[in-house]
Amino acid sequence: MELRLSSRILQSLWLALAVFAVAFSYSQSRRAVDFMAYYYPARVAMGMQAGHVYGLASGIGWPQFFRYPPLFLVFVLPLGLLPYKVAVAVWAALKCVALYLVACSLGRRLNFPRSGFWWLVPVALCGGFWIQELVLGNAQFLIFAVCAVGFLNLEQNQWRGASLLGLGVTLKIWPLFFLPYLAVRKSFRAAALMLASIAALMIVPAAYFGWSGNVRLIHDWLAQEWSLRGLASETWFPGQSLAGILERYLTYMDYSKWPDRHYLQLHLLNLNPRLVEIIWYALAGAAYLALLWLARESRRNTGAESPMWLPDALAFCALPLLSPFAHRIAFVDLLWPAMVAGVLLARRGLASPASKTLIYTAVIIEAVEPLFSAAKAQRLFQIVGVDFWTACILTAGLLIAWTDWRRMQLETQNAERFPLEQFELAARN
DSSP, X not given: OXXXXXXXXXXXXXXXXXXXXXXXXXXXXXXXXXXXXHHHHHHHXXXXXXXXXXXXXXXXXXXXOOOSOHHHXXXXXXXXXXXXXXXXXXXXXXXXXXXXXXXXXXXXXXXXXXXXXXXXXXHHHHHHHHHHHHHHTOSHHHHHHHHHHHHHHHTTOHHHHHHHHHHHHHHOSGGGGHHHHXXXXXXXXXXXHHHHHXXXXXXXXXXXXOHHHHHHXXXXXXXHHHHTOSTTSSOOSOOOSHHHHHHHHHSOOOOTTSSOOOOOOOOSSOOOHHHHHHHHHHHHHHHHHHHHHHHHHHXXXXXXXXXXXXXXXXXXXXXXXXXXXXXXXGGGGGHHHHHHHHHHHHSTTSSOHHHHHHHHHHHHHHHHGGGOOSHHHHHHHHHHTHHHHHHHHHHHHHHHHHHHHHHHHHHHHHHHHHHHHHHHHHHHO
């Protein structure tokens, strides 16, 4: 009875916060500049407004132009029929529902502790990112939710899980990051299903735009994205991925074309930007190969008692860190690792003191950072890459937990083999 009452109180609190978030988004709709970049191309596609669907003149113009595949456009078409403020509120409501469903589903899968204050771990680590993402009206969290639900469904229904991951790719290209990981972590069949779902879903917009119209939109989207290749071709914010850190630490940054030109120069060296790009490719490639090796090693030894959610948590950590560009709102993807971190801290024996120390450090940094709200402090944090380094600290804590589990697993396997080896040795003698 007490547990049921606690659940009702939690649901009531969640509903109250969701209503407040929707009302706030409605009242501050002018600040949802990322949503504007989706809203206006949707109206252009329906012939309700003059303009362009793709290109630097789309959306509300550079730097807030439309970057998404045609299927994403189909999903936001109904919002284009609504008044702008109402559309922003509906968009915010969808995010609140997605957050509730993902948090509950992931909590059940991880057996997240219902007592104590361990829920503060994901709140402290991701709350600031989620609120900023909500205010800006970006689609990052909704696409993360699709991918998270896809991962959660892979064990029960591989086709459904792979299809959801494919849907994530056709909404925004970054979930392709998980394709090789899926092949080595789950199975090549799951990766093939994901590719098949991508191919099928790319055709779906033809139902509205027609076959030739859909082909034209895909062509325009691919041409736009290809023209923006390269690390510094479209940077207009202090990126929090490894690429952005290397640029600011190793090269001189040109802020003259940025909307905000008041960032400090940080360059410790002044290397050729092309050399910095090569360094990023090498480091990011090596880190991704290490992630694939870790996933393969985890797949070799799957036991009922094994915390198999650790490799997936590390994959979601690596996603924003290794991306070519990552605004700080991309770290809403850390919800999965943050909930895993909460479980590691709450349960005895799952994490070593070193792992817990690193996780607590990451939690404290992200909890304290929003308290320094002055513009100069926030610019300094972004230039230094506080969010990047905090994510690295969290990743290190989870990685140590994985290595501890792996070492214990190998010791157990060796202990189980040892009597058999002794028997064989005695038989030979």
